[in-house]
Amino acid sequence: MARWECIVCGLIYDEKEGWPDDGIPAGTKWSDVPDDWLCPDCGVGKDDFELIPGSEGESVGEAEPDAGASEANATSNNRHIVIVGSGLAGYGLVSGLRKLDPEVAITLITRDGGESYSKPMISTGYTKNLSAEKLAAQSPEAMAEQLNVTMLTRKTVVSIDPRSKRLNLDDDTVITYSELVLTLGAELIRPPMGGDAADDVMGVNDLDDYRSFRDTLEAKGVRKVAVIGAGLIGCEFSNDLLNGGFEVEAVDPMSWCIPTLLPEPAGRAVQAALEAKGARFHFGPLATEVNRSATGYQVQLNNGEHIDADAVLSAVGVRPRTQLASSAGLDVGRGIKTNRLLETSSPGIYALGDCAEVAGHVLVYVAPLLAAGRALAATLTGNPTEVSYPAMPVTIKTPACPVCVSPVAKDAEGSWTLTGEGSDIKGLFHSPDGQLLGFALTGAAVKERMALTKELPPILD
DSSP states (O other), X not given: OOEEEETTTOOEEETTTOBGGGTBOTTOOGGGSOTTOBOTTTOOXXXXXXXXXXXXXXXXXXXXXXXXXXXXXXXXXXXXXEEEOOSHHHHHHHHHHHHHOSSSEEEEEOSSOOOEEXXXXXXXXXXXXXXXXXXXXXXXXXXXXXXXXXXXXXOOEEEEETTTXXXXXXTSOEEEOSEEEEOOOEEEOOOOOBSTTGGGOBOOOSHHHHHHHHHHHHHTTOOEEEEEOOSHHXXXXXXXXXXXXXEEEEEESSSSSSTTXXXXXXXXXXXXXXXXXXXXXXXXXXXXXXXXXXXXXXXXXXXXXXXXXXXXXXXXXXXEOOHHHHHTTOOBSSSEEEOTTOBOSSTTEEEOGGGEEETTBOOOSHHHHHHHHHHHHHXXXXXXXXXXXXXXXXXXXXXXXXXXXXXXXXXXXXXXXXXXXXXXXXXXXXXXXXOEEEEEEEGGGGGGHXXXXXXXXXXXX
């Protein structure tokens, strides 16, 4: 019986135990697990699990070379692939490239420390007792050696010259490339707020932010955190802070938790579960000011109320980083526009991950990022491969009330059918002709995600 680990969140699939919640009985070998099975914690697929070295079962060895690897190696000379960004998209792409071409020169440039870590786990730090050091699985030096890449950390690309294929860095270094991949990620949305402590409002979007956030809470002896936002990110952090023993008071102008993804009964189920753990929500008003008080901070709401807290966290969402691409003349919309080969409007430049708008789709989740990375690795090694997105439900990390949602497209026509009660809500969104287009599952209903996912059409076929 072997054990397999999710490379994104670290979840272990043990063949001896199976996964009964998804109908996979104890003793099920990994090869017999359905190909459409998804990680229960982060929602990625089987391709993103790796055999744990030393566990019984299949022998651990080098991956079989791709049929096109020798041809790709022959064309590696005089090529220099430059990747800007070292998150899951950047490192995932490098890993995929190395499986297909161990020789091509690759430089990875990142403005952060370059540590390899799972960004989705940032909002589970207190739940899983993860310090920044524990979250950082590998150092940039270890990643550079393991992947045979040149790492440039704490460097910022200030401009791109597509005609000469050059990058200009903030230390006046100039880097030339044959192919450039932008994995710039997404940036935090900062709601406009005034007050003498507006600059003290924290946000968590990367490992540096996470380290600073935890250090601040510890250094100041924080007991209560005001959270701006009750969407996906706000609810994940609220649940995590509650698990860490903090008081949480959250504000959101919408009417229930995670309103852009969940119909009201499902959102209310999440709200009730978090309130049962001690959270307090203010739905409807906007946070307009953050001011210092004698004991910490006071968040002023536009309905005349206020929230007193020891720290304030903004968690209203993210948007793709596009400024660098836009300045270089690349087409941008909601993200950096690409076709299904991940090509931007400028030859030789690609975009991948949270910063990209792929054939009209902006999907700031892990599963589409990894699927696109595999396709782009094939393309860059001589096998042009268009990305396909199957139905990819999103697991929301609110253990007080488990949630799995397959988001409904904004322009989709249809209606919700809702069943269940309490924390166990099953919401199905059908088109007028009866086609299942999305779902929202909470509590015990999340066990139906596999069966329902099989009924969904692909996002991008």
